[in-house]
Amino acid sequence: MAVTIREVASAAGVSVSTVSRAFTSPEQxxxxxxxxxxxxxxxxxxxxxxxxxxxxxxGTGTLGLIVxxxxxxxxxxxxxxxxxxxxxxxxxxxxxxSDEREADELxxxxxxxxxxxxxxxxxxxxxxxxxxxxxxxxPLVVVNRQVEGVAEVRISLSAGIAQAAELLRAYGxxxxxxxxxSRAELRRGKxxxxxxxxxxxxxxxxxxxxxxxxxGVHAATLVAAHEATAVIAHNDLVALGxxxxxxxxxxxxxxxxxxxxxxxxxLASVSTPSLTTIRIDPEEIATRAGDLLIETINGxxxxxxxxxxxxxxxxxxxxxTGPAPVG
Amino acid sequence: MAVTIREVASAAGVSVSTVSRAFTSPEQxxxxxxxxxxxxxxxxxxxxxxxxxxxxxxGTGTLGLIVxxxxxxxxxxxxxxxxxxxxxxxxxxxxxxSDEREADELxxxxxxxxxxxxxxxxxxxxxxxxxxxxxxxxPLVVVNRQVEGVAEVRISLSAGIAQAAELLRAYGxxxxxxxxxSRAELRRGKxxxxxxxxxxxxxxxxxxxxxxxxxGVHAATLVAAHEATAVIAHNDLVALGxxxxxxxxxxxxxxxxxxxxxxxxxLASVSTPSLTTIRIDPEEIATRAGDLLIETINGxxxxxxxxxxxxxxxxxxxxxTGPAPVG
DNA sequence: GCGCGTGATGAAAACGTTCCCGCAAAATCA
DNA sequence: TGATTTTGCGGGAACGTTTTCATCACGCGC
Numbered sequence: 001m002a003v004t005i006r007e008v009a010s011a012a013g014v015s016v017s018t019v020s021r022a023f024t025s026p027e028q029x030x031x032x033x034x035x036x037x038x039x040x041x042x043x044x045x046x047x048x049x050x051x052x053x054x055x056x057x058x059g060t061g062t063l064g065l066i067v068x069x070x071x072x073x074x075x076x077x078x079x080x081x082x083x084x085x086x087x088x089x090x091x092x093x094x095x096x097x098s099d100e101r102e103a104d105e106l107x108x109x110x111x112x113x114x115x116x117x118x119x120x121x122x123x124x125x126x127x128x129x130x131x132x133x134x135x136x137x138x139p140l141v142v143v144n145r146q147v148e149g150v151a152e153v154r155i156s157l158s159a160g161i162a163q164a165a166e167l168l169r170a171y172g173x174x175x176x177x178x179x180x181x182s183r184a185e186l187r188r189g190k191x192x193x194x195x196x197x198x199x200x201x202x203x204x205x206x207x208x209x210x211x212x213x214x215x216g217v218h219a220a221t222l223v224a225a226h227e228a229t230a231v232i233a234h235n236d237l238v239a240l241g242x243x244x245x246x247x248x249x250x251x252x253x254x255x256x257x258x259x260x261x262x263x264x265x266x267l268a269s270v271s272t273p274s275l276t277t278i279r280i281d282p283e284e285i286a287t288r289a290g291d292l293l294i295e296t297i298n299g300x301x302x303x304x305x306x307x308x309x310x311x312x313x314x315x316x317x318x319x320x321t322g323p324a325p326v327g
Numbered sequence: 328m329a330v331t332i333r334e335v336a337s338a339a340g341v342s343v344s345t346v347s348r349a350f351t352s353p354e355q356x357x358x359x360x361x362x363x364x365x366x367x368x369x370x371x372x373x374x375x376x377x378x379x380x381x382x383x384x385x386g387t388g389t390l391g392l393i394v395x396x397x398x399x400x401x402x403x404x405x406x407x408x409x410x411x412x413x414x415x416x417x418x419x420x421x422x423x424x425s426d427e428r429e430a431d432e433l434x435x436x437x438x439x440x441x442x443x444x445x446x447x448x449x450x451x452x453x454x455x456x457x458x459x460x461x462x463x464x465x466p467l468v469v470v471n472r473q474v475e476g477v478a479e480v481r482i483s484l485s486a487g488i489a490q491a492a493e494l495l496r497a498y499g500x501x502x503x504x505x506x507x508x509s510r511a512e513l514r515r516g517k518x519x520x521x522x523x524x525x526x527x528x529x530x531x532x533x534x535x536x537x538x539x540x541x542x543g544v545h546a547a548t549l550v551a552a553h554e555a556t557a558v559i560a561h562n563d564l565v566a567l568g569x570x571x572x573x574x575x576x577x578x579x580x581x582x583x584x585x586x587x588x589x590x591x592x593x594l595a596s597v598s599t600p601s602l603t604t605i606r607i608d609p610e611e612i613a614t615r616a617g618d619l620l621i622e623t624i625n626g627x628x629x630x631x632x633x634x635x636x637x638x639x640x641x642x643x644x645x646x647x648t649g650p651a652p653v654g
Numbered sequence: 655g656c657g658c659g660t661g662a663t664g665a666a667a668a669c670g671t672t673c674c675c676g677c678a679a680a681a682t683c684a
Numbered sequence: 685t686g687a688t689t690t691t692g693c694g695g696g697a698a699c700g701t702t703t704t705c706a707t708c709a710c711g712c713g714c
Contacts (some may be wrong), residue, residue: 015694020672030692050441051381052670055699060378062442069404069408073593080397080424092438095422095549097407114377115389146672213597240597266400270540270567272574272599320379342664349701357662379700382669525696656714664707674697681690 003044011068013039029068040134046121048083049313062092063293066108068123073265074235075122081286089294090197090239091117092310114242118293121145123184138294141289144184151296152308153289157183160313164232164260167276167315169199172257178289179219179242181234183262192232204228211239216241221249227267229257229324236261236268237277245321254322264316273319282314330371339367350375389419390620391443396429398593401562402449408613409447416621418444429453437600441463445620449471450511466623468616471511473513475501480616480624484511484589487605487640489521491559492531493589494642495605496526499651500557500585506546507534508561510589531555534631536565542570547576554653556584563595565587566602570647581649591643600646607640 007208014033014256021029022037029037040046054060067075083093093139096112098105101192102125113119117137123133130149134140135150143153158239173194178192196203204226209215223231224241233239246253253259253273261268288309301307336343341360349364367373381387392415394402410420423439425432429452431485440446445466455474461463461467462477470480488493495503505519505553510616523530531553536542543565550558550569560566574578580586580600588595615636628634 002670006670016671017673018693021693024672028692033692046352047437047441049382049670051387052380052699053375054668054671055382057699057702058672070407071593072398073403075400076400076403079422083397083424087438091440092421092423094419096419097410110374111414115419119669153605211419214699235591237597238598242599244601245601266398267563267594267597270564270571270594272571274566274571279392329700333700344665344703345663348663351702355662360662376700379669383702384669384673384699386700400699420704657712658714659712660710662708662710665705667702667704669701672697672701674695676695678689679693679695681688683688684686 003050005046005048008037008044009042010230012037027130027320031226040200044243047146051061059117059297060115061090062116063290063306064112064119066098066105066112066121066124067093067094067095068098070095070097073237073267074263075283077265078286081283082290083296085287085290089290091294094144096124100125107133109243115221118297120289120293131144139293141293141296143285149306151292151301151306152209153292154308154310155234155285155313156282156310157192157278159196159312160262160280160315161192161232163315164276164278165196165199165219167317167321168230168258168260168312169201171258171322173201174324175202175226175228176204176230176232176244177219177223177226178203178205179209179215179231179233179238180205180239181211181215182208183234207234209234211235211238213241213244216243217245220245220251223257224251229259229262230321232260233262235263236275236277238269239320243271243273243275253320258321258324260321268316268318271320276318276321279316285311328424330373330378332373334372335364335368335371335373338371339364343483344574359491371615374512386416386440388441388466388623389421391439391446392420393425393432393439393446393448394421394422394449395425397422397424400564400594401590404592404609409617412614412617415471416617417623418621430640434463436575444453445624447616466620467618468623470612470616476633478619478628478633480612480619481608481635482612482640483637483639484519484605484607484640485522487520487589487607487642488559490563490642491605492523492526492528494526494644494648495557495585495587495651498649499551500528501651502529502553502555503531503557503559504546504550504555505532505554506536506542506558506560506565507532508538508542509535510561510578534561536561538562538565540564540568540571543570544572546580547572551578557587557648558584559587560589562590563592563604564600566604566647567598569592570598570600570602580647583652584646587648587649595645598647600604602646603645604643605640606643607638613639 005016005235010020022034065082072145081094086093095114096108098108120141123144140149193203206219207218211234220242231242239259242259251257261275261277264277268275268277329404332343332346336346346364349361352537389589392409392441413420421443423435425435447468458474468478521532533546538561547569558569566586569586589605593606595602
């Protein structure tokens with residue numbers, strides 16, 4: 001059915017070896033011959049069979065990306081960016097969804113791992129040992145996990161948090177609520193608590209809850225009880241729950257209460273009022289994680305300690321934050 | 328590196344053929360032998376090499392899904408559902424993003440097509456001839472395109488539109504605006520215009536515009552000029568733009584104007600007010616498209632006309648619709 | 655008791671590449 | 685000019701499976 005290298009070879013009047021070389025290491029074949037081969041290949045519509053190529057040991061040309069939940073609006077832009085980056089570098093991307101469940105994650109990894117040259121694992125629920133074991137078997141990059149000896153991309157919210165604290169402070173807020181649903185990025189480095197205290201802002205932590213819209217709805221009703229005038233939510237979705245309930249309660253945002261989300265998903269830019277949020281740049285994560293994985297595949301990091309790149313964050317001020325109410 | 332079928336064979340004291348059979352056609356091998364092989368395979372951690380398998384001609388075990396834009400919140404649930412369905416049937420899914428540009432789409436298809444057994448093409452921008460040509464080369468299912476001789480999943484909004492018209496009519500609305508950005512599903516069957524006229528509702532069509540948030544913002548300012556009390560937007564995103572601008576203009580939703588979206592994305596359920604919208608069930612699309620593709624791969628549809636399944640829609644009433652203002 | 659179908663297993667070819675080796679001709683050097 | 689390196693190309697093995705075909709033992713009916 002499909003046209004093979006052999007047909008191209010006979011069409012160009014050369015051997016299969018030469019055709020193979022014309023594609024994989026062009027400098028080893030005479031320009032004239034090479035051109036003849038390329039023409040023949042183009043005319044026949046030849047494209048190398050990836051299965052045969054990877055069977056021979058050339059790798060699969062595919063990168064695996066496993067995320068906890070594709071339907072979480074945080075991930076689609078990242079998936080998209082990883083795909084774009086990978087394609088530029090000659091790779092395809094196999095995306096899978098671990099459904100946030102450990103059993104599924106192992107199954108997903110098993111299904112994917114034989115088809116890819118390396119894996120990006122986002123916020124894996126696996127144990128450190130398991131991850132190390134996996135890293136020994138294949139190139140691996142973890143995001144939002146810290147495990148000795150495994151290449152890592154780390155997201156740091158501290159810059160964004162600090163900017164949020166500054167903004168709230170400048171607006172005259174003194175008391176703030178944080179709706180927590182356990183973000184790994186926050187457990188490292190300076191805690192959000194410290195960032196706020198440094199600016200003489202008091203912070204009440206609620207939760208941990210599930211990172212859902214309803215969590216925001218629920219938590220919003222607690223804000224008044226804590227006499228807080230600002231809310232930082234676990235993510236944009238939760239922040240939208242807060243916005244929703246504030247509207248129900250007749251509380252004005254940002255008139256009475258300021259609300260800040262995290263992630264800068266689509267949700268933040270299209271809400272009413274539009275949501276001030278802490279942005280983590282998907283392009284940057286995608287580029288760094290993708291490049292790191294490809295470097296690992298190419299054996300760039302076999303010596304020395306496992307590399308670790310840190311991705312920063314920054315505040316995107318929008319309409320959900322404003323001056324604290326007077327009195 | 329990886330454990331091969333040969334090692335399993337010698338560990339179990341049988342030939343490679345028997346090991347292969349134990350996995351692919353278990354009934355052909357004696358239960359006792361089979362068990363011995365399975366045990367040996369489990370102990371060694373053997374998993375068949377997909378590259379070798381597909382080289383031999385067994386197919387790749389992978390389905391391709393090409394969507395216009397993964398970052399569009401309509402698609403992630405569909406991707407997720409296709410993946411879930413495919414996995415149940417023993418397939419992996421390769422998702423790619425055509426970026427809504429024709430050149431990219433061809434490139435994407437080229438990159439993906441050699442790695443998959445079949446392709447689901449969503450709202451392709453390719454010509455009918457090109458699609459037919461593609462369908463001749465490999466199993467193909469198109470969604471939201473109609474091309475003679477190619478298996479098709481068709482989305483019908485008419486039921487949802489009819490329900491929307493009924494709801495608005497019951498609420499006493501008489502004049503409605505439709506913000507158009509060209510939906511292929513609407514060009515077929517009864518038009519939205521007809522659905523509304525049948526209920527004695529007048530409908531003004533705006534556009535076509537780009538399906539963006541700003542489109543909704545812009546169109547919202549035109550609603551009053553048309554003396555309309557209800558808006559149906561091209562999709563949820565555009566509807567949210569309308570909601571946003573209505574709030575800016577001090578127009579109450581649903582007090583003064585009712586707003587209806589299309590797609591029932593996450594956006595609709597988390598907006599304030601929550602958005603009445605026309606739902607297209609992602610699970611249903613995913614299941615039907617996936618099954619149709621697998622049937623096509625298995626050669627179930629070689630005779631007779633290309634199959635076509637239609638997916639319905641229905642209204643999800645939420646808080647953005649209400650009685651028309653009196654007077 | 656003999657031929658024969660039957661069912662389980664083994665041997666080996668084939669899938670399309672890549673890449674190591676070997677060979678000849680061309681290019682370089684003394 | 686003769687020896688030696690370089691260059692360009694062809695031959696063929698190998699990658700890990702699946703699958704066809706052959707083999708072999710077994711049990712059946714005659």
